[in-house]
Amino acid sequence: MARPPNASRQTRAVLGTLLREPRRWQHGYDLSKETGLLSGTLYPLLVRLSDQGLLDSQWREPSRPGLPPRHVYRLNARGLALARQLTQEDEPNAESLGAGA
């Protein structure tokens, strides 16, 4: 059976991280550190989420002189709704695992 979109562990990790502080714009490197995903996994995910209209991105002026502008990301309304839904789906699983322990 085909896996539903955005159901992978990595995607859930990114959505979960972005959901923790929904209004904060986050950098790719920060997201990589928080989720433990390498850039080769993280960016295709971000590109896909953006293509699906779940992620907003924008350029920010450099924080230090001599450095380039930086791309930042956060979930939009649709992305937040999906992230909340996936988190709710995960919680019963976590509870049942906890009960079985």
Next chain:
Amino acid sequence: MRSRSVCRSMADGLAQLTSRISRPGRRDWAHAMAAEQRYIDDNVEALRWAAGCLYASLLTQLRDGALLNHRLVRWAIASWAAYQAENNLCTALLLISYKLHIHGLAALLARWCPGDDFRSLYPVFDAVSSWEVGLGLVATALYALAAVLLLRRRFYGAHTFIVALGICGGLWLYELSKPTYFDAFPLSDHLHDALLYGLEALLAWVVWTGVPRGPTRSHAQ
């Protein structure tokens, strides 16, 4: 002035490469990845990041179906298709010349395609039907056509390549089911063939996913 670290230089080079090979529609993302690398203080970490970004860019292009837009990829696949065409043509001509009793030509072709003393393969040749030779020739033509089409940026060359591989793979499995063929070669030869077909199937998958999607499917520039 201290010289820049080799790792940092390599990271910058990979970031530039990522930007250069990215499609116009994805250039923003490539620049984003490259910019992020500049904010990483540790040089080795920056190199790892940049290598991952190059991989991400290629993966995204594969998903977008844009890999065949790269000349190098098209040339690599076309070269392989041309090699397979030559290989199949040689085998088909060898079989035809044997079956038509043109032994001089058969001996010449056997030298052209070295590796086996073809006389020991007479029982195998005898077991090959005309329709199998015909299909081998069809596969030859399709491989050659695929090579030409891919070089001319006609992406239905990808489909031609996959059909040719399907014919050859099917023929190989059919031959393998014949004891005469199976026993004529050592197991290592069969495993080698299986490995080659496996790799070619992987290449076919790359070709298939590499066909640009949408209205520019056949004539994307």
